Amino acid sequence: MPKAIYVLNGPNLNLLGVREPEIYGYTTLADIEANCAKRLEGTGHALVFRQSNHEGELIDWIHEAREHGCALIINPAGYGHTSVALLDALKALSIPVIECHLSNPQTREAFRHHSYVSLAAKGIIAGFGATGYELAIQAALSLTDNA
Template sequence: MSKPIYVLNGPNLNLLGVREPEIYGHTTLEDIKARCETLAASKNTSVVFRQTNHEGQLIDWVQEARTEASFLIINPAGYTHTSVALLDALKALSIPVIECHLSNPHAREPFRRHSYVSQAAKAVVAGFGAIGYELAIDAGLRLLDQ
């Protein structure tokens, strides 16, 4: 595969492992990145793995993925429920988009049950904790093979 998999992460995910571990677990974002890189390498591809607390930066990376990525995995975190601008950027992509969440937003507070991002996603992986990212990589690769 010539183009890498883009894995983009939104606000506060840099605090994984210490922020609300009863919800998000003890695995850090660096741990997840390493696992994604290992899995991608085993599949003869690579990942571009990024995190930001800034909505505009996340949108810039989504726009970059439009031409540079084979597919996009995105954990938009809090922007899932608030960002029409992120939705608009995602809708401009012709590559598969997989929305990924560590927890299951549908089992949480009512405001978390609505996702703008889902409107642009081919699929959603949620509630599997850190392994959800690996599941999303496998699923994305299968989508490309179809």
Template sequence: MSKPIYVLNGPNLNLLGVREPEIYGYDTLADIESRCAALLEGTDHSLVFRQSNHEGQLVDWIQEARTEASALIINPAAYTHTSVALYDACKALSIPIIECHLSNPHARESFRHHSYVSLAAKGIVAGFGSIGYELAIRAVLTLVKQ
């Protein structure tokens, strides 16, 4: 069995399905986790799926992924635009990193157009709603084979 794929979720994503559904959709984080796990069935990878509203907790999990994961998918949410700490933690990883967003940050307020995490990511999936996580899973499965 290969190392798991980590999917980390930042602040307020625990409120998916009820917070601004016109932007973020009606799927809950549990719905997304279930679909990601289903995509990994029949592969060599398991899923570690976590959410925190605390920047330091996310940093700890990114550092853990450095040795425990085969790839990292991260939706840093609002920390995307503010967290040098998440960027620095991601820079320490040698595994593939995919940044994932439910909405398209570039189609929103100008302060959302900059991402620190993008500087460390192999790629970005944005604007596809909850299906973006599934696209990110498919991407990392391809990347870890290379």
């Protein structure tokens, strides 16, 4: 049986749909999870979809993905710009890491132009809103099923 595809979401993403919808849209995190699950139907891959406002919990889940995942998609949110600890955890993975952002950080404030997570990512999907997660699932499937 194929291993799971992990989708981890960082701080404040639990507020999708209500927090700054002009930037992040009106789609909720539950909607995104449902779309990811639908995209994985028939592939044999399970979906592990989680969100935390706590850096340590995200790191624990990254460690879990080392054993139980075949790919990891992460929207680190604000931690992408600040967390060397997330980078270190991601660098310990032997599975593909895909960084995903709803907005395009390069078109926003200067402090958002740098991401520590990018240093460990196979690729980055940004600026496509909620659809970016489905693109990331497709990329994960391509990287794992054709490896």
